[in-house]
Amino acid sequence: xxxxxxxxxxxxxxxxxxxxxxxxxxxxxxxxxxxxxxxxxxxxxxxxxxxxxxxxxxxxxxxxxxxxxxxxxxxxxxxxxxxxxxxxxxxxxxxxxxxxxxxxxxxxxxxxxxxxxxxxxxxxxxxxxxxxxxxxxxxxxxxxxxxxxxxxxxxxxxxxxxxxxxxxxxxxxxxxxxxxxxxxxxxxxxxxxxxxxxxxxxxxxxxxxxxxxxxxxxxxxxxxxxxxxxxxxxxxxxxxxxxxxxxxxxxxxxxxxxxxxxxxxxxxxxxxxxxxxxxxxxxxxxxxxxxxxxxxxxxxxxxxxxxxxxxxxxxxxxxxxxxxxxxxxxxxxxxxxxxxxxxxxxxxxxxxxxxxxxxxxxxxxxxxxxxxxxxxxxxxxxxxxxxxxxxxxxxxxxxxxxxxxxxxxxxxxxxxxxxxxxxxxxxxxxxxxxxxxxxxxxxxxxxxxxxxxxxxxxxxxxxxxxxxxxxxxxxxxxxxxxxxxxxxxxxxxxxxxxxxxxxxxxxxxxxxxxxxxxxxxxxxxxxxxxxxxxxxxxxxxxxxxxxxxxxxxxxxxxxxxxxxxxxxxxxxxxxxxxxxxxxxxxxxxxxxxxxxxxxxxxxxxxxxxxxxxxxxxxxxxxx
Amino acid sequence: xxxxxxxxxxxxxxxxxxxxxxxxxxxxxxxxxxxxxxxxxxxxxxxxxxxxxxxxxxxxxxxxxxxxxxxxxxxxxxxxxxxxxxxxxxxxxxxxxxxxxxxxxxxxxxxxxxxxxxxxxxxxxxxxxxxxxxxxxxxxxxxxxxxxxxxxxxxxxxxxxxxxxxxxxxxxxxxxxxxxxxxxxxxxxxxxxxxxxxxxxxxxxxxxxxxxxxxxxxxxxxxxxxxxxxxxxxxxxxxxxxxxxxxx
Numbered sequence: 001x002x003x004x005x006x007x008x009x010x011x012x013x014x015x016x017x018x019x020x021x022x023x024x025x026x027x028x029x030x031x032x033x034x035x036x037x038x039x040x041x042x043x044x045x046x047x048x049x050x051x052x053x054x055x056x057x058x059x060x061x062x063x064x065x066x067x068x069x070x071x072x073x074x075x076x077x078x079x080x081x082x083x084x085x086x087x088x089x090x091x092x093x094x095x096x097x098x099x100x101x102x103x104x105x106x107x108x109x110x111x112x113x114x115x116x117x118x119x120x121x122x123x124x125x126x127x128x129x130x131x132x133x134x135x136x137x138x139x140x141x142x143x144x145x146x147x148x149x150x151x152x153x154x155x156x157x158x159x160x161x162x163x164x165x166x167x168x169x170x171x172x173x174x175x176x177x178x179x180x181x182x183x184x185x186x187x188x189x190x191x192x193x194x195x196x197x198x199x200x201x202x203x204x205x206x207x208x209x210x211x212x213x214x215x216x217x218x219x220x221x222x223x224x225x226x227x228x229x230x231x232x233x234x235x236x237x238x239x240x241x242x243x244x245x246x247x248x249x250x251x252x253x254x255x256x257x258x259x260x261x262x263x264x265x266x267x268x269x270x271x272x273x274x275x276x277x278x279x280x281x282x283x284x285x286x287x288x289x290x291x292x293x294x295x296x297x298x299x300x301x302x303x304x305x306x307x308x309x310x311x312x313x314x315x316x317x318x319x320x321x322x323x324x325x326x327x328x329x330x331x332x333x334x335x336x337x338x339x340x341x342x343x344x345x346x347x348x349x350x351x352x353x354x355x356x357x358x359x360x361x362x363x364x365x366x367x368x369x370x371x372x373x374x375x376x377x378x379x380x381x382x383x384x385x386x387x388x389x390x391x392x393x394x395x396x397x398x399x400x401x402x403x404x405x406x407x408x409x410x411x412x413x414x415x416x417x418x419x420x421x422x423x424x425x426x427x428x429x430x431x432x433x434x435x436x437x438x439x440x441x442x443x444x445x446x447x448x449x450x451x452x453x454x455x456x457x458x459x460x461x462x463x464x465x466x467x468x469x470x471x472x473x474x475x476x477x478x479x480x481x482x483x484x485x486x487x488x489x490x491x492x493x494x495x496x497x498x499x500x501x502x503x504x505x506x507x508x509x510x511x512x513x514x515x516x517x518x519x520x521x522x523x524x525x526x527x528x529x530x531x532x533x534x535x536x537x538x539x540x541x542x543x544x545x546x547x548x549x550x551x552x553x554x555x556x557x558x559x560x561x562x563x564x565x566x567x568x569x570x571x572x573x574x575x576x577x578x579x580x581x582x583x584x585x586x587x588x589x590x591x592x593x594x595x596x597x598x599x600x601x602x603x604x605x606x607x608x609x610x611x612x613x614x615x616x617x618x619x620x621x622x623x
Numbered sequence: 624x625x626x627x628x629x630x631x632x633x634x635x636x637x638x639x640x641x642x643x644x645x646x647x648x649x650x651x652x653x654x655x656x657x658x659x660x661x662x663x664x665x666x667x668x669x670x671x672x673x674x675x676x677x678x679x680x681x682x683x684x685x686x687x688x689x690x691x692x693x694x695x696x697x698x699x700x701x702x703x704x705x706x707x708x709x710x711x712x713x714x715x716x717x718x719x720x721x722x723x724x725x726x727x728x729x730x731x732x733x734x735x736x737x738x739x740x741x742x743x744x745x746x747x748x749x750x751x752x753x754x755x756x757x758x759x760x761x762x763x764x765x766x767x768x769x770x771x772x773x774x775x776x777x778x779x780x781x782x783x784x785x786x787x788x789x790x791x792x793x794x795x796x797x798x799x800x801x802x803x804x805x806x807x808x809x810x811x812x813x814x815x816x817x818x819x820x821x822x823x824x825x826x827x828x829x830x831x832x833x834x835x836x837x838x839x840x841x842x843x844x845x846x847x848x849x850x851x852x853x854x855x856x857x858x859x860x861x862x863x864x865x866x867x868x869x870x871x
Contacts, residue, residue, distance in 0.1 A: 376856065537728075538856075539820075539852075540820060540852035540853060542820060542852055543726065543821060545699045545700050545701065545723065545726055547719075548670070548716075548719030548720070548722055548723050549719070550718070550719075550722065550819075550820075
């Protein structure tokens with residue numbers, strides 16, 4: 001029994017416990033403890049994260065088609081598994097308390113929820129442990145179906161979105177399968193090493209086909225452009241903490257597979273050699289530009305959402321672009337930034353979803369036009385959301401700043417000002433929409449119907465606060481995460497970023513310990529003045545200035561609908577739903593084609609057969 | 624026109640005439656420093672009720688440039704020092720002016736621009752205007768004219784600065800000290816059930832400005848009608864026990 005065997009076994013046991021006992025309150029807590037045990041099992045392999053260990057094999061393996069199927073963990077798998085298990089732990093914790101009871105009382109199957117969550121974690125671990133391309137595909141399919149299960153739980157509208165996802169996932173899996181068959185035809189093996197050795201001798205056309213097929217396959221899971229349409233709605237409608245889990249890590253599996261196959265095996269330097277004829281672009285530039293548009297377009301779609309969950313889920317699509325961008329740039333700064341962003345993003349996305357779900361739990365809505373002023377009612381949730389949006393917007397002192405700084409810096413070092421501009425435009429959209437999020441939920445006027453609202457229960461607040469602590473601490477000491485990303489960089493063969501506990505060693509580098517300490521001293525001074533000054537006076541929210549108007553509870557002075565009208569006046573005409581239109585066109589094309597085929601096979605084929613037979617008979621007679 | 628003689632003409636202000644001096648010389652220095660700073664950093668909320676407002680843009684912008692004197696516009700009464708009322712005050716507007724004035728934190732100063740705020744001006748015969756502003760809130764400076772030019776506005780503001788520096792500009796205290804008088808005038812105009820969200824009596828206690836003129840028959844009338852607004856407190860779940868207790 002190796003450490004990896006232990007981990008997978010514990011994960012499988014978690015799944016069994018979740019299915020057997022998930023419906024009871026104790027069962028939920030038991031599952032949460034099992035996730036903690038998975039974390040402990042992962043820590044047994046922590047050498048992977050600090051480059052003291054290169055690989056942990058699983059003793060389990062089977063032989064198919066004279067191929068040895070292998071499962072093993074390296075630094076990359078370990079890093080992603082850490083995020084997966086962490087997300088599973090916090091989401092299960094969140095679900096085990098009052099949220100689960102309410103979900104069960106409203107007719108949901110808690111057993112199925114915990115089971116689906118545990119299945120997701122298990123299948124992701126299997127995918128992360130894949131040791132060759134065939135196991136990668138097996139894990140890939142497992143993850144797809146597990147995600148479908150948890151997305152479809154809510155039924156109704158959610159089921160429709162889940163079906164949309166699985167249609168995309170099928171197409172992606174077919175592309176991936178095509179890529180794998182191509183590899184098998186070219187290399188004669190599904191082994192990682194033999195693919196890596198065969199890449200330099202592959203022809204450019206084969207490589208292009210391979211890169212396109214694989215990127216499309218992995219891109220569907222990542223929801224990069226133009227496959228971005230399925231994700232936000234499907235994730236947003238997933239019940240409660242399931243959305244937090246999916247948002248935090250699920251689509252990162254596409255990124256993981258991308259790193260393994262494209263970055264590690266084919267290699268970014270090979271992509272740079274693949275020029276696009278008649279342009280000055282190569283395959284790396286193409287991917288980088290796809291990443292940049294994946295940042296910009298979904299982020300600005302998020303800006304227009306009225307549902308808090310949709311808004312966050314659209315950001316999930318957009319932030320994928322940053323990770324992909326950093327990894328595609330593939331210098332020491334960019335890849336560290338991209339990998340660190342995976343971790344950072346998971347922490348604050350899970351937390352933000354948890355806050356929104358806590359708000360739904362207390363008020364019954366996530367409609368941004370029907371909330372407001374909850375700051376006084378749910379101050380801890382407010383704090384968590386504040387930390388989360390500072391992270392998501394990429395501002396100090398939270399960890400999102402460090403990863404975005406690394407990605408920006410890598411773009412500058414790489415000499416790509418236009419990509420940099422695109423990334424900055426994306427950040428602008430992020431800042432605008434996260435402000436909308438916190439403003440419409442927590443700031444402004446408290447509605448009459450929410451006066452009796454109280455803070456979320458401890459089972460929800462503690463995971464939020466712990467995640468907030470992680471977001472802050474890894475922002476203060478980014479070296480904690482950079483240790484892991486450096487191990488990953490070493491294992492996938494990218495130059496390792498020189499770093500220390502506070503940040504980056506380089507000319508014009510980054511030391512977050514300094515930055516955050518200066519910030520804290522400033523804030524501390526302000527806080528001292530505020531509290532020792534003692535001259536503040538708390539007033540009622542209706543004792544407010546609105547051009548001299550007398551405000552009453554019926555007066556809505558909280559400005560939430562049609563947010564940013566000035567900006568929308570400028571960019572509003574750009575929202576044309578072109579991709580929706582494209583998708584509908586594709587659907588109707590497939591629909592028409594299938595109707596035609598159906599007509600051919602079901603109705604017209606006897607006459608065609610008769611015709612063929614007659615022609616054949618006549619020709620036989622004549623000849 | 625012997626009425627003219629009754630209009631008080633301002634004399635040059637000297638520090639000696641100013642507010643009460645403390646015996647401790649260091650405290651005096653400190654007070655003067657505070658007053659100097661206050662006079663040099665004035666944020667004004669312009670409640671532009673009438674035509675006088677048109678003289679403010681040139682006064683604020685590059686030609687006359689109020690900001691060189693440390694005077695800037697401010698968007699909310701909570702951070703403002705000066706309330707600028709620039710023209711005729713209708714009864715409806717006066718309610719808003721009083722609301723806004725009461726929302727400003729002390730020390731606060733009121734400037735009435737144009738003749739209309741002094742005595743109703745050309746609207747003297749109107750049924751709908753409150754003619755004499757200082758019957759309802761204490762006014763620190765009047766800048767008369769129809770309309771006063773930007774030079775006059777700035778001159779008035781400089782007078783106010785001088786008053787603040789010498790400690791004479793303490794009219795805001797009078798509102799608390801004679802609240803019953805002002806409230807009475809307001810009630811006469813707006814009716815008995817007139818109230819604003821701000822609890823002036825509590826504030827008078829807070830500033831230590833309660834006199835025997837603060838409370839009276841009018842405040843008694845107010846307290847009969849008043850529906851006090853309680854500030855929103857943070858809650859972390861103490862409501863939960865209350866609600867559960869009610870259920871049981």
